[in-house]
Amino acid sequence: MxxxxxxxxxxxxxxxxxxxxxxxxxxxxxxxxxxxxxxxxxxxxxxxxxxxxxxxxxxxxxxxxxxxxxxxxxxxxxxxxxxxxxxxxxxxxxxxxxxxxxxxxxxxxxxxxxEDLSDHLILRKGLIQGEVYPKLAEHIATFLAQTLFHTSDFFLHPFVKKEQVKAFINPELCKITEDLVFTDPFFNHDTNDFPEELKSSVERLWNDQTLKRETAKLKHAFLTRAEALLHGDLHTGSIFVTTDSTKVIDPEFAYYGPIGFDIGQFFANLALSYLSHFHHSKDQHKRQQFQAYLLNVIEDTWTHFTEQFSQLWHSKGQEAYMQVAGVEEDFFAQVLEDAIGFAGCEVIRRTIGLAHVADLDSIEDQALQLKLKEKALALGSTLVRERKQLTRISRFLETIRGVAHA
Missing domain, CATH: 3.30.200.20 (Phosphorylase Kinase; domain 1)
Incomplete structure (x- = not known):
């Protein structure tokens, strides 16, 4: 109403x-x-x-x-x-x-x-506290598969799809993403925010022309590929949870963009949580268990997403080429590549850009916080630069583990 x-x-x-x-x-x-x-x-x-x-x-x-x-x-x-x-x-x-x-x-x-969701907790806070949410991966995968498929050309009549693209034109908030996620952190811009001790690492990032070239491609995809209606800001602060309920909130950045973007944002924030638990989980055994849980959430989200999207593809698909052998496989390969690249940009911008995450910024040990932010920059850069080689979700997880424990 x-x-x-x-x-x-x-x-x-x-x-x-x-x-x-x-x-x-x-x-x-x-x-x-x-x-x-x-x-x-x-x-x-x-x-x-x-x-x-x-x-x-x-x-x-x-x-x-x-x-x-x-x-x-x-x-x-x-x-x-x-x-x-x-x-x-x-x-x-x-x-x-x-x-x-x-x-x-x-x-x-x-x-x-x-609706009031006061009986839920912001996911970021729960993850910082080391809480496990057994249904999180399945719920987020369902949200992604259902919303992205049903607002795409795979399902909608072209006229309806283009009317929806018009209805969700969101230039001002898209400009925030274009600047704060894809541009400012990669240049010496006054919106950036990082400790002086991190400056040498940041300057190396600014001078990495290969990284900037690859980021330019990701920004161009964000600017031009109106594939489906995105949430546009799907981080762990935009998700409310209980042990058996998940609610996605705050889609004010919603617009038509590349399907891998929301997935990458979610994955990036789980990766940042993974790094932060070198501080938040004091007990080594509990830390290993929780970090393994976070990687399982990433893997299970991707598995459930592809399974559901594939089911919708075969049961509701409206595009003629969806029945051609190999088209579905090519689609998922592109989505994973995009998601990993977008995740890299998100990790970098949450480390040195305008808007940080409490996962890292709440760490009282400044030397450890600095060390983990160095790892975040290394992880983000690797994901952007090597996304084409990380052709399976397992290789993405190996990269997170490898950089985190280096």
Whole structure:
């Protein structure tokens, strides 16, 4: 349901957010709500509304017209709130159990009212704590296979696909990815953020012309290959989990791009978690077990993804060439190559770019943090440069292990 207001945009507060939810009749008495602003991201306000008497709750997420991490000097489109809402609704058509339910959107206020996931934990926090999620790989693989296949030319009529590409044009947030993932970390740019002790390694990266040439190819793919509707920012901070539930959130970067991108983002953040557990898991045996679990998640995600996508390929495929021998194998080979390359870019940018990960930055031992960031740069560079040779998921995992334990 989408109810439109006549009011112009204004930033919501804990007092005014009630006006958004009151018409929905979700709560028995909106005057009795407990409301907190809980957003810890860079781009939005997030309000948590609870009715103590009934236990009913909602989340209201509002886009800001600028990036919180920088301020009003970095303006951003409010249309990303529409894109996020529509991307969640689209995903909900195929994997309703794996995304929060959307109850209401308001384009004027650039906000979305959705299911409260307070009983879940952000995956990144759980992984830092060494928590194991038995269904994570299967759930993320299902999310990827179902959303990517059903929004691609393999399934959609060409006219419908191209209309969807238009609907999810997202130039401002794509520009953030183009700059912060594919460009700035590979040049001496003022958005980069790293300790002085890392500078010699960073300068070697900046001077590595082969690495930059390969990264240019990956950026070009991101710019031009409108293969399927991507989440666009599928890191471990965009996933809520319990032991038996997984919810993918925050698709405000959604747009039509290369199928391997979301997969690579997810893999990269698991690889960074792997490195971080040289600190977070003090006991060597437990560390080895948890690092093995992380690699199993990568492998199982890829296995489940290819199995499901292949099933959809053969049962729902609409493209004539899908029945030609070898086309499916070529497709998966390209997706894996892309995913590994995109993972490399993500590992590098999360190490020296504007937006880091708590996995590494929370390490109190500065010497160890520096050592692990050196390994992250080496891993990211290897993945970008050698992605064409890593033709099996097992070789990708071997590379992570090899660099981490070198």
């Amino acid at each position: 989408s109810l439109q207001t006549k009011k112009p945009y204004e930033a919501l507060t804990t007092e005014t957010v009630v006006q958004v939810v009151a018409p929905l009749n979700h709560f028995d008495d909106v005057n009795q709500l407990e409301i907190k602003e809980i957003g810890d991201g860079n781009l939005n306000y997030v309000f948590h509304l609870v009715e103590p008497a009934t236990g009913k709750s909602l989340i209201v997420k509002q886009a800001l017209p600028y990036a919180k991490v920088v301020g009003e000097s970095w303006p951003l489109t409010l249309d990303r709130a529409r894109i996020e809402s529509e991307a969640l609704i689209k995903a909900g058509e195929y994997v309703p159990a794996l995304v929060p339910k959307v109850y209401h959107t308001d384009r004027q206020l650039a906000c979305t009212v959705m």
